[in-house]
Amino acid sequence: MSTSICAPIYIGLMSGTSLDSIDAVAVRFEPGFELIACHSQPIPSAIHSSTLALFNPGDNEIERLGRLDLELAELFATAVENLIRVNHLDRQQIAAIGSHGQTIRHRPEANFTLQIGDPNLIAERTGITTIGDFRRRDMAAGGQGAPLVPAFHSALFRHPEHNRVLVNIGGMANLTILEAAGDKPVLGYDTGPGNVLMDSWIKQHKQKSYDRDGQWAAQGQVLPQLLKQMLALPYFSETPPKSTGREQFNQCWLEQIVNALAVKPQPEDVQATLLELTAVSIADAINSHPLSDQQVFLCGGGSHNSQLRSRLSALLKPHYLSTTAELNLDPDWVEAAAFAWLAYRTLNRMSGNVPEVTGAAGYRPLGAIYWGN
Ligand SMILES: Nc1ncnc2c1ncn2[C@@H]1O[C@H](COP(=O)(O)OP(=O)(O)OP(=O)(O)O)[C@@H](O)[C@H]1O
Numbered sequence: 245m246s247t248s249i250c251a252p253i254y255i256g257l258m259s260g261t262s263l264d265s266i267d268a269v270a271v272r273f274e275p276g277f278e279l280i281a282c283h284s285q286p287i288p289s290a291i292h293s294s295t296l297a298l299f300n301p302g303d304n305e306i307e308r309l310g311r312l313d314l315e316l317a318e319l320f321a322t323a324v325e326n327l328i329r330v331n332h333l334d335r336q337q338i339a340a341i342g343s344h345g346q347t348i349r350h351r352p353e354a355n356f357t358l359q360i361g362d363p364n365l366i367a368e369r370t371g372i373t374t375i376g377d378f379r380r381r382d383m384a385a386g387g388q389g390a391p392l393v394p395a396f397h398s399a400l401f402r403h404p405e406h407n408r409v410l411v412n413i414g415g416m417a418n419l420t421i422l423e424a425a426g427d428k429p430v431l432g433y434d435t436g437p438g439n440v441l442m443d444s445w446i447k448q449h450k451q452k453s454y455d456r457d458g459q460w461a462a463q464g465q466v467l468p469q470l471l472k473q474m475l476a477l478p479y480f481s482e483t484p485p486k487s488t489g490r491e492q493f494n495q496c497w498l499e500q501i502v503n504a505l506a507v508k509p510q511p512e513d514v515q516a517t518l519l520e521l522t523a524v525s526i527a528d529a530i531n532s533h534p535l536s537d538q539q540v541f542l543c544g545g546g547s548h549n550s551q552l553r554s555r556l557s558a559l560l561k562p563h564y565l566s567t568t569a570e571l572n573l574d575p576d577w578v579e580a581a582a583f584a585w586l587a588y589r590t591l592n593r594m595s596g597n598v599p600e601v602t603g604a605a606g607y608r609p610l611g612a613i614y615w616g617n
């Protein structure tokens with residue numbers, strides 16, 4: 245029997261800001277990284293709408309939050325059970341689940357971030373040791389609590405000769421800069437919106453959950469005045485460490501700026517401008533760290549948006565642009581794999597954060613352990 249068959253399996257669970265689905269992966273880290281199985285768990289519409297509703301302050305918040313904390317945990321446990329059942333995984337080999345949880349608030353300026361989906365319940369339902377609440381230890385140490393994926397990107401994707409940039413385009417977008425020389429600190433931060441504004445604008449105008457391949461955006465013209473006003477938001481010029489969420493980039497913010505325009509814009513022109521905002525804010529961030537011979541790899545759902553990719557390619561020339569598929573990890577599973585890795589680190593008493601990225605006072609083991617049966 246080879247070591248890799250005996251090495252423990254870690255499960256990663258990710259439910260991001262887009263609320264598109266729950267991503268579950270099973271991976272091994274020894275002797276090297278191996279993606280064993282993946283599963284995408286749909287989010288029932290009732291849970292989708294109660295989560296969306298909790299993104300904004302409102303009546304009876306604590307009761308609603310308490311209920312959703314449990315409903316999401318049941319759904320996370322179901323995602324794990326489906327992952328195990330469909331892929332015939334051996335439960336005895338599973339060391340732990342790393343569950344990101346659903347972010348309901350992320351307010352680093354107030355040292356406050358909240359991810360829900362009770363890990364007690366996940367451990368109870370699955371019988372598997374579950375690690376959750378990854379962000380708050382970093383915050384307690386003075387960090388942003390985000391982004392946490394750069395440590396995983398560095399462990400998996402750093403190359404001895406090529407300077408690499410990893411860009412995750414989820415609801416928000418975040419990048420990780422990995423200089424070829426291994427002793428250089430990892431850089432990483434949230435660049436701003438990924439898909440979240442495009443998703444909410446197309447939902448409002450076309451009742452679609454996302455703009456497939458940026459087709460609708462491609463029918464519009466970028467509105468320079470709107471783009472300029474959006475890019476004037478202080479977040480874009482702030483120096484890292486920085487991280488953001490729906491608190492900053494949401495439909496309300498977008499509507500305020502759109503409604504203040506002198507002429508009412510065509511909806512497809514706004515969509516084109518939102519796609520350009522995502523592309524420009526990512527490209528500006530990358531270009532502000534000039535490195536020779538940079539290779540840029542995309543992951544997250546936005547990496548499938550061909551219109552966005554082609555704008556990024558133009559803005560990043562002459563840098564090489566591809567997706568993590570070329571690095572042997574499907575772009576859809578990078579984030580979930582990162583939380584499996586963070587669980588692996590914590591269970592083995594190792595740190596999970598990068599202090600240079602989050603601004604924390606030092607390296608910390610992240611999350612709390614909820615033991616399985
Ligand atoms: N073919 C596609 N064309 C355009 N957009 C796509 C396509 N496929 C996926 N997407 C976008 O990707 C989004 C989901 O991305 P992802 O799952 O990485 O984000 P997330 O769940 O918010 O994660 P994160 O934690 O990184 O924010 C969808 O909401 C959609 O906007």
Ligand SMILES: [Mg+2]
Nearest residue numbers: 260262264265
């Ligand atoms: Mg997702």
